[in-house]
Every structure is written in C-alpha cells, then in structure tokens.
Amino acid sequence: xxxxxxxHGSTTVRERLVLTALGVPSLAPVRAAAxxxxxxxxxxxxxxxxxxxxxxxxxxxxxxxxxxxxSVSGATTVVLLATPGDEVALDRAIAIGAxxxxxxxxxxxxxxxxxxxxxxxxxxxxxxxxxxxxxxSTGVIxxxxxxxxxxxxxxTVSLTKREIEVLIGMSNGRSNSQIGAELxxxxxxxxxxxxxxxxxxxxxDRAQAxxxxxxxxxxx
Numbered sequence: 001x002x003x004x005x006x007x008h009g010s011t012t013v014r015e016r017l018v019l020t021a022l023g024v025p026s027l028a029p030v031r032a033a034a035x036x037x038x039x040x041x042x043x044x045x046x047x048x049x050x051x052x053x054x055x056x057x058x059x060x061x062x063x064x065x066x067x068x069x070x071s072v073s074g075a076t077t078v079v080l081l082a083t084p085g086d087e088v089a090l091d092r093a094i095a096i097g098a099x100x101x102x103x104x105x106x107x108x109x110x111x112x113x114x115x116x117x118x119x120x121x122x123x124x125x126x127x128x129x130x131x132x133x134x135x136x137s138t139g140v141i142x143x144x145x146x147x148x149x150x151x152x153x154x155x156t157v158s159l160t161k162r163e164i165e166v167l168i169g170m171s172n173g174r175s176n177s178q179i180g181a182e183l184x185x186x187x188x189x190x191x192x193x194x195x196x197x198x199x200x201x202x203x204x205d206r207a208q209a210x211x212x213x214x215x216x217x218x219x220x
Contacts, residue, residue, distance in 0.1 A: 002047070003031065004021050004050045005032070005039060005052070006030070006032045006033070006052045007039045008034070008052070008054040008104070009034060009035075009054050020111055021052075023108045024108060027049075036057065037059075043072045047076055050077045050079060050115065051069060053081060055080045063093060066098060077099050078098045079101065079118075079207070081102060081104045082104075094204065099207060101204075102114065102208075102211055109220075110214045113214055114210065116173045120174075157200055157201060157212075157218065158200070159201075163196060164218060164219065165179075167213050169190075171214070197209060201216075
C-alpha cells in the first residue's frame with residue numbers, strides 16, 4: 001500500500017489536487033487517473049493507501065469505480081470529492097465502503113488532517129453493513145446511521161471547550177482511549193463528545209469532522 005491516487009474527470013481539478021497532495025509527505029507517492037480504467041491499472045501496479053474519487057466521474061461512474069477498485073485493492077480508503085447537492089452519490093458510495101467526502105477545493109491543511117486520520121485507522125471492511133460499528137485499537141469509526149452524511153457543515157458552529165479538545169485529539173490521530181487519557185476522561189465520555197460534535201458539524205466520521213473543523217477555523 002502506498003500513497004494517494006487522485007481520480008477526477010477534470011484536468012484542472014485533478015492537477016490542482018495533485019499539487020496539493022504533493023505538499024503532504026505522508027501521501028507520497030502521488031499519482032493521477034482520469035478514468036476508472038486508469039485508476040484500476042494504477043491500483044494493480046501499486047495499491048494506493050487513499051483514493052480521492054470524483055463523485056461525478058464519467059463513464060461507469062464512481063459507484064462502479066469503487067467496486068472495481070475493491071476487487072484489486074480491498075484495503076484502499078476511498079474518499080469522495082463532492083459538492084453540495086451530491087447527497088445521493090455520497091449515500092450510495094458510503095454504503096459500499098467509501099470513507100467520506102471532501103470538497104474538490106480541499107486545502108493542504110485539511111488534506112493533511114484527513115491523511116493522518118486515515119493512516120491511523122484501518123479501512124471499514126466492505127462486508128460490514130451500513131450502521132455497523134468497528135472499534136479498532138487505533139480509533140473508532142462511528143455508525144453512519146447515527147450521524148448522517150451531509151455535503152456541507154452548518155453555517156454557524158458552536159463547539160464546547162471539551163468538544164474542541166476532542167476534535168484536536170482527532171486531528172492528531174489519537175484514538176478515543178488516548179484522547180480520554182490526555183483529558184482525564186473515560187472512553188465512553190469521549191465518544192459522547194465525539195457524537196455531539198459530529199452532529200454539530202454535520203460530519204459522518206472523524207476525517208470529515210477534522211476537515212470541517214480546519215475549514216471553519218475551529219482547530220489549526
């Protein structure tokens with residue numbers, strides 16, 4: 001497993017994302033694909049750790065792209081590149097194993113935070129149904145049915161001091177138990193704070209919460 005593949009139908013967007021990813025050392029090597037066929041070919045040669053996938057990819061589309069990618073690289077994390085109004089594509093993609101979403105104009109700081117989170121937590125197996133919860137030793141992927149995915153965060157967000165501390169811990173790749181130890185809280189209490197901040201931010205998982213928190217200036 002190595003690096004990231006940016007798979008987007010727009011040459012402009014693809015090139016910009018490649019440049020952004022090149023500034024994140026943990027994502028090296030950075031490769032690009034303009035189609036599902038190119039993505040699968042690259043994955044066969046060297047399975048990527050992360051794929052940033054266009055939610056409006058032409059040809060067979062992103063859902064089939066995820067299925068084909070899973071057939072050659074089951075441990076790759078797929079993050080969709082989506083914009084407001086992409087709820088249907090996001091729901092379907094998450095249902096078959098996509099980790100979450102980022103805006104196509106994601107910045108380097110956000111991408112770094114997402115990379116840190118993905119590298120700290122394993123991929124949710126495709127065989128686990130939506131709504132299931134996996135609690136690996138390095139982190140927790142909350143049930144998607146508890147925190148519905150939304151294509152954007154609310155306009156105004158107010159997190160408590162403790163919720164911000166938990167979000168900062170997530171951005172540093174800490175597990176719930178590690179965050180609890182640092183804040184002198186039980187792991188269950190950390191999970192409660194996490195669920196609340198997910199709802200407030202409109203995030204489906206840690207990666208989205210960290211990305212939204214960075215974009216909104218809640219964490220740095």
